[in-house]
Amino acid sequence: MAVAPFKNDAPIDWEAPENRTILNKNLEFVKSKFGEEYPLMIGGEEVLTENKRPSYNPAVHSEVVGYVNQASQDHIETAISAARSAYESWGQTTFQERSLYLFKAAEIMKRRKAELVAWQIYEAGKNFAEADGEINEAIDFLEMYGRLAIELDQGQDLVSLPGIENRLEYKPLGVGAVISPWNFPIAIVTGMTVSAIVTGNTVLLKPAALTPVIAAKFMEIMHEANIPDGVINFIPGSSGEIGDYMVAHRDINFISFTGSKEAGLHIDEMAHKRIPGQRWIKRVISEMGGKNGVVVDESADLDAAADGIVTSAFGYQGQKCSAGSRAIIHENVYDEMVDKITKRTQALQVGPGDENNAINPVIDNKAFKEINEYIEIGKNEGTLVFGGDSDDAEGYYITPTIFKDVPPESRIMKEEIFGPVLAICRVANVEEGVEVYNNTEFGLTGSLYTNNREQIMYARQKMDCGNLFFNGKCTGALVGVQPFGGYYMSGTGSKTGCKDYLLNFVQAKTIAENF
Numbered sequence: 001m002a003v004a005p006f007k008n009d010a011p012i013d014w015e016a017p018e019n020r021t022i023l024n025k026n027l028e029f030v031k032s033k034f035g036e037e038y039p040l041m042i043g044g045e046e047v048l049t050e051n052k053r054p055s056y057n058p059a060v061h062s063e064v065v066g067y068v069n070q071a072s073q074d075h076i077e078t079a080i081s082a083a084r085s086a087y088e089s090w091g092q093t094t095f096q097e098r099s100l101y102l103f104k105a106a107e108i109m110k111r112r113k114a115e116l117v118a119w120q121i122y123e124a125g126k127n128f129a130e131a132d133g134e135i136n137e138a139i140d141f142l143e144m145y146g147r148l149a150i151e152l153d154q155g156q157d158l159v160s161l162p163g164i165e166n167r168l169e170y171k172p173l174g175v176g177a178v179i180s181p182w183n184f185p186i187a188i189v190t191g192m193t194v195s196a197i198v199t200g201n202t203v204l205l206k207p208a209a210l211t212p213v214i215a216a217k218f219m220e221i222m223h224e225a226n227i228p229d230g231v232i233n234f235i236p237g238s239s240g241e242i243g244d245y246m247v248a249h250r251d252i253n254f255i256s257f258t259g260s261k262e263a264g265l266h267i268d269e270m271a272h273k274r275i276p277g278q279r280w281i282k283r284v285i286s287e288m289g290g291k292n293g294v295v296v297d298e299s300a301d302l303d304a305a306a307d308g309i310v311t312s313a314f315g316y317q318g319q320k321c322s323a324g325s326r327a328i329i330h331e332n333v334y335d336e337m338v339d340k341i342t343k344r345t346q347a348l349q350v351g352p353g354d355e356n357n358a359i360n361p362v363i364d365n366k367a368f369k370e371i372n373e374y375i376e377i378g379k380n381e382g383t384l385v386f387g388g389d390s391d392d393a394e395g396y397y398i399t400p401t402i403f404k405d406v407p408p409e410s411r412i413m414k415e416e417i418f419g420p421v422l423a424i425c426r427v428a429n430v431e432e433g434v435e436v437y438n439n440t441e442f443g444l445t446g447s448l449y450t451n452n453r454e455q456i457m458y459a460r461q462k463m464d465c466g467n468l469f470f471n472g473k474c475t476g477a478l479v480g481v482q483p484f485g486g487y488y489m490s491g492t493g494s495k496t497g498c499k500d501y502l503l504n505f506v507q508a509k510t511i512a513e514n515f
């Protein structure tokens with residue numbers, strides 16, 4: 001099958017007058033849908049349950065974006081049966097047939113982009129560029145995994161011998177649980193789900209409790225793309241009620257998880273206990289948290305470095321696994337850099353995403369409290385340079401906060417805060433900077449700003465992370481361009497957005513036929 005070469009979907013400037021008019025209409029449309037109810041989807045059937053959970057607008061926390069039906073353990077049983085039954089035929093289709101559903105879904109997402117941006121703004125608390133970037137990422141995953149699946153169909157080239165034909169083919173694993181976080185509610189939901197199904201598996205999709213309405217929109221899109229019943233079963237629900245039950249279930253073959261280190265490690269442990277009658281070892285693909293940072297040398301372009309630090313630390317209020325919440329700066333440019341970072345941060349407007357402010361609310365009351373606790377910890381560990389205040393009267397707003405002179409061993413230099421808090425640390429040289437950078441249990445993203453080639457070569461070897469950037473921010477990896485994922489306590493090292501990732505969801509079979 002001939003397919004056009006992959007191209008990342010282009011960003012849209014929603015501030016441009018003609019686009020702003022379209023977006024405004026969609027913001028109004030989405031608001032008119034507030035408070036609607038979203039069912040489970042099991043075997044292609046909509047299921048309503050006794051228990052419905054509201055999802056709120058973090059910018060106006062009295063507003064309910066939607067009510068989402070919650071699955072019980074009985075629903076998990078029904079969903080696993082539906083997925084297993086759908087697997088019988090879906091697992092037999094070719095990679096090419098399956099990829100067509102992804103290409104179709106990509107077209108639908110492109111058509112509904114303005115509406116999806118509006119849902120992101122209201123349910124996830126994003127501004128125009130953050131929301132737009134995320135939809136692009138979702139579209140890119142569909143386009144990329146569709147193409148890579150077609151390549152997987154060819155198996156692998158093997159050594160050929162006379163009189164014998166050898167082939168290596170990729171087979172699906174079976175039925176999987178896809179468990180996603182709230183912060184990239186469409187990109188990560190899409191990437192995790194479609195990578196698993198395009199390789200022939202069927203899934204139970206459990207979205208995060210804080211942004212399930214956007215996940216329900218993904219389900220609508222897959223339904224519109226005619227995905228067969230039971231291939232994706234949508235089962236929002238409380239992790240206490242259904243999480244362990246699903247992960248530990250005998251009939252689940254694999255778990256694809258993205259979320260916190262704590263939940264990831266717990267799931268890993270649960271999944272690897274064999275249940276009587278279980279015939280396979282469950283595969284766990286885990287993408288977890290980060291404590292990322294930007295190292296700056298005295299030779300660097302300081303304005304570029306300050307821009308990169310501010311974007312990495314405060315983009316989407318620091319609620320990215322890739323967020324650069326540490327700036328590790330050479331002592332000879334330290335004061336100048338602190339000044340540049342502070343001035344840029346002071347210029348960031350705080351307010352709702354539908355007015356396209358730079359800094360929007362954090363996701364909920366729990367995050368608001370936890371981030372404020374870290375700000376209090378920071379006041380004892382370093383010197384507050386800017387921010388430190390917050391207001392939850394209407395939405396969960398926290399001023400982007402900067403601490404300087406923070407020692408490497410302090411908590412705000414080592415723990416993931418997942419909010420708009422930046423810790424700045426002074427070092428004598430780049431070697432020390434890299435040592436401080438490595439001084440966490442994580443290994444996700446990092447940057448070095450320098451104009452010294454030797455330092456680049458040094459950091460290539462020594463900075464321990466899955467995504468390393470030179471003279472650029474440490475967030476916003478593009479599908480296919482910078483395959484994304486970390487190691488150590490940041491995850492199992494798989495890389496989203498490239499062929500390696502699809503290999504997580506298949507097993508290889510070698511077939512030798514003698515003539």
Ligand SMILES: NC(=O)c1ccc[n+]([C@@H]2O[C@H](COP(=O)([O-])OP(=O)(O)OC[C@H]3O[C@@H](n4cnc5c(N)ncnc54)[C@H](O)[C@@H]3O)[C@@H](O)[C@H]2O)c1
Pocket residue numbers: 179180181182183184188206207208209238239242243244247258259260261262263264266267287288289290320321322416418485486490491
């Ligand atoms: N590495 C990455 O690619 C990546 C991407 C996005 C977010 N993250 C990380 O995710 C975290 C933020 O997301 P979050 O707050 O949604 O994380 P979380 O761990 O609280 O929840 C993630 C998902 O796991 C579910 N879950 C929790 N416990 C479970 C259990 N016992 N069994 C089954 N499911 C369970 C949740 O309901 C949710 O759907 C941050 O740590 C962030 O760094 C990592």
Ligand SMILES: N[C@@H](CCC=O)C(=O)O
Pocket residue numbers: 183184319320321322474475476477478484
């Ligand atoms: N892939 C995203 C981060 C996803 C985690 O939250 C980035 O590269 O910034």
